[in-house]
Amino acid sequence: MCCSHDLTEKDLQPRVEIPLYLESIKGMKFFDPHVHMTSRTTDDYQAMADAGVVALIEPAFWLGQPRTGVATFKDYYSSLIGWERFRSSQFGIKHYCTIGLNSREANNEALAEQVMEILPLFIYKEGVVGVGEIGFDDQTAAEEKYYRLQLLLAKEASLPVQIHTPHRDKKRGTQRSMDIAIDCGLDPGFVIVDHNNEETVEEVLDRGFWAAFTIYPFTKMGNERMVEVVKKYGAERIMINSAADWGISDPLAVPKTAALMKQHGIPDETIHLVTYKNAITAFGQSGQLNEADFAAAQQIDQSLKFQGNTVLRGGQQPRINKDSLIIR
Amino acid sequence: MQTSEEKRGSAVFSFDVNSLRSRLADVIKRHVSADTFRWLEEKASRINGGNTQDFMMAFGAAPRKTGKQPVVLSDAEKAEILRIRPNLAITHWTIDRLSRVWLLMHLDATKQDEYVRTIETMFPTAEMSEQVALYSSLPLLAYPALWRSRCAEGIRSNIADVLESIMCDNPFPAENLDEPAWNQLVLKAIFTEKPIHRIVGLDERANQQLANTLSDYAHERWAAHRAVHPMLWRCVARFINEKIFPDIRRIALSERASEREAAALACAQSAYAPARDLLEKNTELQAIVKSGMTWNDLAKKLEKNP
Numbered sequence: 001m002c003c004s005h006d007l008t009e010k011d012l013q014p015r016v017e018i019p020l021y022l023e024s025i026k027g028m029k030f031f032d033p034h035v036h037m038t039s040r041t042t043d044d045y046q047a048m049a050d051a052g053v054v055a056l057i058e059p060a061f062w063l064g065q066p067r068t069g070v071a072t073f074k075d076y077y078s079s080l081i082g083w084e085r086f087r088s089s090q091f092g093i094k095h096y097c098t099i100g101l102n103s104r105e106a107n108n109e110a111l112a113e114q115v116m117e118i119l120p121l122f123i124y125k126e127g128v129v130g131v132g133e134i135g136f137d138d139q140t141a142a143e144e145k146y147y148r149l150q151l152l153l154a155k156e157a158s159l160p161v162q163i164h165t166p167h168r169d170k171k172r173g174t175q176r177s178m179d180i181a182i183d184c185g186l187d188p189g190f191v192i193v194d195h196n197n198e199e200t201v202e203e204v205l206d207r208g209f210w211a212a213f214t215i216y217p218f219t220k221m222g223n224e225r226m227v228e229v230v231k232k233y234g235a236e237r238i239m240i241n242s243a244a245d246w247g248i249s250d251p252l253a254v255p256k257t258a259a260l261m262k263q264h265g266i267p268d269e270t271i272h273l274v275t276y277k278n279a280i281t282a283f284g285q286s287g288q289l290n291e292a293d294f295a296a297a298q299q300i301d302q303s304l305k306f307q308g309n310t311v312l313r314g315g316q317q318p319r320i321n322k323d324s325l326i327i328r
Numbered sequence: 329m330q331t332s333e334e335k336r337g338s339a340v341f342s343f344d345v346n347s348l349r350s351r352l353a354d355v356i357k358r359h360v361s362a363d364t365f366r367w368l369e370e371k372a373s374r375i376n377g378g379n380t381q382d383f384m385m386a387f388g389a390a391p392r393k394t395g396k397q398p399v400v401l402s403d404a405e406k407a408e409i410l411r412i413r414p415n416l417a418i419t420h421w422t423i424d425r426l427s428r429v430w431l432l433m434h435l436d437a438t439k440q441d442e443y444v445r446t447i448e449t450m451f452p453t454a455e456m457s458e459q460v461a462l463y464s465s466l467p468l469l470a471y472p473a474l475w476r477s478r479c480a481e482g483i484r485s486n487i488a489d490v491l492e493s494i495m496c497d498n499p500f501p502a503e504n505l506d507e508p509a510w511n512q513l514v515l516k517a518i519f520t521e522k523p524i525h526r527i528v529g530l531d532e533r534a535n536q537q538l539a540n541t542l543s544d545y546a547h548e549r550w551a552a553h554r555a556v557h558p559m560l561w562r563c564v565a566r567f568i569n570e571k572i573f574p575d576i577r578r579i580a581l582s583e584r585a586s587e588r589e590a591a592a593l594a595c596a597q598s599a600y601a602p603a604r605d606l607l608e609k610n611t612e613l614q615a616i617v618k619s620g621m622t623w624n625d626l627a628k629k630l631e632k633n634p
Binding site: 120 | 381384385388389391392452453454455456457458459486487488
């Protein structure tokens with residue numbers, strides 16, 4: 001309606017001056033299949049929308065501090081399918097999530113038992129595109145126990161699985177994660193093995209799993225290395241994500257890597273597959289992810305343009321000029 | 329014929345739950361495949377078997393089976409639904425929302441505590457469209473008085489669709505909320521720019537306190553050089569007094585036609601002498617009233633051209 005009639009269409013448009021690297025990927029659409037928006041600000045959402053990110057997956061993870069009760073897990077899962085999803089929609093980005101008990105907190109067995117009891121309530125919810133992120137951290141017996149239980153849950157629900165592979169002892173941890181998935185009867189085509197590097201990728205692909213790469217400064221992949229990986233292995237079953245969270249990370253990792261790949265002469269079709277389409281194909285097996293829904297999320301501005309400046313009807317936030325001294 | 333148990337069960341509802349359930353089943357049947365309808369029927373029949381987790385999973389999984397297309401109703405169906413449950417309009421619903429509400433209507437209401445507990449536990453883990461369905465179901469649940477605080481809690485949500493499911497076409501709030509909670513609903517609806525002409529009972533439950541608060545709110549917006557939504561004055565009209573009248577004089581002189589129209593409609597509903605006087609002396613306002621314009625006409629006009 002009209003209470004925001006001081007806003008004009010201009011206020012809603014993407015910014016005019018954009019960084020050089022964005023010029024080269026203008027018009028491309030991106031899908032970030034691993035990003036923890038709960039830990040990010042609205043500036044990040046706006047920057048992602050500006051850079052062409054149209055949809056994302058937020059896996060359930062460790063919040064940086066161990067939880068002490070099942071109620072906080074319940075609230076966290078609820079926020080992934082509730083508030084965070086709404087917040088994302090305000091920026092025209094379609095938000096999906098995967099739900100699971102992360103490996104670190106699987107080590108608190110008393111709590112893990114209670115979390116396992118509430119998981120079935122969440123994994124059948126709308127827009128839940130998989131069980132994740134699960135797997136190994138320290139590679140303890142408790143981690144294995146809850147990893148297995150959750151694999152079975154995913155199998156029962158015909159949902160893809162998003163596997164977190166450990167930072168330490170990565171190669172062995174990755175192999176073990178895949179062995180157990182096979183052992184539990186999962187189809188490798190339903191399993192996305194995340195946080196790969198040059199050392200792990202070959203075996204993951206050879207065994208028929210999806211290989212996800214996290215572009216994350218210092219601790220995971222850099223994007224120059226990623227360009228080389230794509231040159232060597234092509235696009236089949238490979239996808240890129242930012243895994244941006246509360247650490248020093250970059251929610252624009254996917255579009256930036258696309259720009260870098262373009263600069264290095266990687267064909268558009270390959271870029272499209274690794275930064276958009278492959279993730280959709282993999283997680284789309286949940287039946288809960290539909291490309292048409294991305295367009296629906298963005299129709300918010302289409303209808304705005306059509307109907308005038310009914311800015312807040314779809315809950316979308318007006319854009320503000322952050323360089324301005326004046327705040328209105 | 330109802331069994332004696334059904335009779336006892338329906339006594340806790342404010343309407344004939346069994347006939348509404350079967351009318352809604354007819355509507356659902358027309359919108360989903362035979363397989364899906366069988367699935368819904370099976371889930372509905374097993375709802376009271378003691379396995380609440382099975383019911384909750386069915387409630388969550390419903391859109392996977394039903395899809396999410398809008399519900400299309402014939403005029404006869406709309407009238408029949410209104411006859412059974414006054415003021416209920418489901419014309420803006422989608423099929424998953426209707427199916428979920430329909431499932432909820434199968435819960436055994438005879439054991440009050442269990443019934444209330446089962447539904448209450450669903451709210452905290454509901455995703456957005458489940459919340460929409462849950463809040464839409466409030467006017468169709470047994471023990472209406474027991475859902476007052478849940479309804480008030482829903483109004484504290486910041487999620488647009490959830491708010492709309494409580495505020496628009498939902499007869500529960502007007503029938504059950506006390507005055508402070510009701511006023512909060514209207515104020516928040518205006519604040520979040522909801523289509524307030526779709527609030528059931530908006531005129532009937534208007535009150536002096538709400539009118540005063542809305543006038544204050546208008547002053548705040550004016551002080552910040554922001555526009556005031558013309559429909560706000562609909563809730564103020566019958567409570568114009570010496571304190572509020574200057575607001576009406578102000579909008580009667582507005583550059584925006586919709587504000588002058590709101591001033592005319594408000595004056596026409598007011599018994600306050602200076603407001604009647606303003607109407608009598610201002611030919612434009614008079615012409616607006618004589619044209620037969622209503623608040624709903626103004627709302628529709630604003631929707632098209634805010």
